[in-house]
Amino acid sequence: MKTKIRLSQCMIVKNEEENIQRALTWGKSIVCEQIVVDTGSTDRTVEIAEEMGAKVFRFEWIDDFAAAKNFAIEQATGNWIAFLDADEYFQEDDVTKIIPLLVQIEEQRKKLKIPLIVRASLANLDDEGKIASMASHARLFSNDPRLRYHKRIHEHLLVSGNQAPSSIDASNQFIIYHTGYSWKAYEKTHKLERNITLLEKEVEQDPENYELWAYLGDSLMADKQVKRAEEVYNVVVDHIETISLQERVDMVFSNLIKLKYYSRVMNEEEVMDVYRKAVKSNCMSPDIEYWLGRWMLDQEKVQQGISYLELALNRIDQYKKDGVLDMAGDLSYIYGKLFYAHKSLGHIQDAVRYGTLYLRIEPYGEEIIIELIQLFKGGEETKEATDAILGFLSKLYDLLQAKNKLYLIRVCHKMRYKNLENKISELLTVKEQEFINENKIKFFGDSF
Numbered sequence: 001m002k003t004k005i006r007l008s009q010c011m012i013v014k015n016e017e018e019n020i021q022r023a024l025t026w027g028k029s030i031v032c033e034q035i036v037v038d039t040g041s042t043d044r045t046v047e048i049a050e051e052m053g054a055k056v057f058r059f060e061w062i063d064d065f066a067a068a069k070n071f072a073i074e075q076a077t078g079n080w081i082a083f084l085d086a087d088e089y090f091q092e093d094d095v096t097k098i099i100p101l102l103v104q105i106e107e108q109r110k111k112l113k114i115p116l117i118v119r120a121s122l123a124n125l126d127d128e129g130k131i132a133s134m135a136s137h138a139r140l141f142s143n144d145p146r147l148r149y150h151k152r153i154h155e156h157l158l159v160s161g162n163q164a165p166s167s168i169d170a171s172n173q174f175i176i177y178h179t180g181y182s183w184k185a186y187e188k189t190h191k192l193e194r195n196i197t198l199l200e201k202e203v204e205q206d207p208e209n210y211e212l213w214a215y216l217g218d219s220l221m222a223d224k225q226v227k228r229a230e231e232v233y234n235v236v237v238d239h240i241e242t243i244s245l246q247e248r249v250d251m252v253f254s255n256l257i258k259l260k261y262y263s264r265v266m267n268e269e270e271v272m273d274v275y276r277k278a279v280k281s282n283c284m285s286p287d288i289e290y291w292l293g294r295w296m297l298d299q300e301k302v303q304q305g306i307s308y309l310e311l312a313l314n315r316i317d318q319y320k321k322d323g324v325l326d327m328a329g330d331l332s333y334i335y336g337k338l339f340y341a342h343k344s345l346g347h348i349q350d351a352v353r354y355g356t357l358y359l360r361i362e363p364y365g366e367e368i369i370i371e372l373i374q375l376f377k378g379g380e381e382t383k384e385a386t387d388a389i390l391g392f393l394s395k396l397y398d399l400l401q402a403k404n405k406l407y408l409i410r411v412c413h414k415m416r417y418k419n420l421e422n423k424i425s426e427l428l429t430v431k432e433q434e435f436i437n438e439n440k441i442k443f444f445g446d447s448f
Contacts, residue, residue: 012037038057059071097173217252309337409436
């Protein structure tokens with residue numbers, strides 16, 4: 001008999017009228033029902049959800065995320081659950097992959113007779129819609145009465161209340177996009193104030209639970225309460241051996257070094273003391289070396305900065321924990337920093353490598369493309385150098401596309417590199433040449 005997946009989409013909401021339509025749209029084609037548990041909205045969230053055909057339930061808010069989520073699960077009739085927040089969504093390409101993957105997993109689950117969760121990548125978006133950090137989270141799981149959320153805040157799934165569920169890693173197949181932790185979202189929803197209040201209550205009730213202290217440090221840091229966050233993290237470091245999850249240990253140390261960076265701490269020994277403790281605690285998060293590398297470069301310790309940033313890059317592909325990675329959203333920044341650092345030391349081959357990596361992410365990063373062309377060109381505009389540069393550019397840019405040709409012509413014009421400008425101009429179609437001729441002032445600006 002063919003395995004059938006009935007996927008129930010669940011969410012808990014409060015005042016999500018700006019997000020609820022998108023939240024209930026991405027899964028329409030694959031879910032059998034959409035369950036929305038409202039915890040006290042005063043806007044049009046419930047009205048919009050009902051208009052879109054969702055099953056809406058009310059749940060009195062009792063400062064307990066796990067309780068609200070478990071109530072939602074209890075309403076679900078499907079054999080699998082997709083539990084995303086209202087500010088999270090899959091893109092269409094990934095949506096089409098979900099059911100085929102769950103069919104394969106369900107066949108495995110039936111044989112094992114255990115609850116299963118599926119981990120996907122989670123991309124936290126900033127105010128500009130760019131990826132600010134990456135993490136891995138379980139948002140798809142089998143509907144099994146043994147599998148429920150635990151903890152009032154920073155809730156997570158456990159089997160029978162005390163056992164971590166078996167998981168399938170699909171982080172290379174799916175990305176969940178999350179808008180709720182941008183600064184604009186914080187200001188609008190007051191999530192940080194809510195989380196800090198809840199965590200302070202939890203810490204007061206259970207003062208020796210240093211995992212709660214670590215979460216409190218995270219929220220204080222996100223709320224830009226730098227001094228308090230550092231104080232809380234230092235308490236955690238003094239009891240770091242009590243934290244069972246390595247990714248939480250990693251995040252405490254990476255955030256401490258991050259705080260030193262943003263606080264412009266000048267004392268190298270103070271920063272390195274945190275790093276040594278991180279190493280002693282077996283931390284593997286590349287964010288630790290990433291923030292240390294940034295600190296070193298800011299202190300003009302260029303070679304040390306290069307070493308730590310390159311170590312972070314070497315580690316990022318090996319890091320399989322669930323912790324948030326800041327550097328995953330900052331790769332172009334890292335490549336740009338390494339380009340300039342290597343260039344300043346005369347490491348031309350390494351500079352070209354990192355400049356190229358930067359342009360693969362940010363192809364219209366004008367500063368670095370100009371610097372790279374200057375490196376290739378040297379002091380003279382020889383035919384050999386021009387041909388070599390054009391060959392290099394043709395590997396980075398599709399020179400059949402008008403946008404790329406026009407961009408590179410403008411860059412060459414800005415550099416007054418006439419030979420290369422002419423070479424690229426030879427690739428223009430008649431229409432593209434006419435466009436430039438008709439818009440010379442607008443296209444080239446004051447340099448024309």
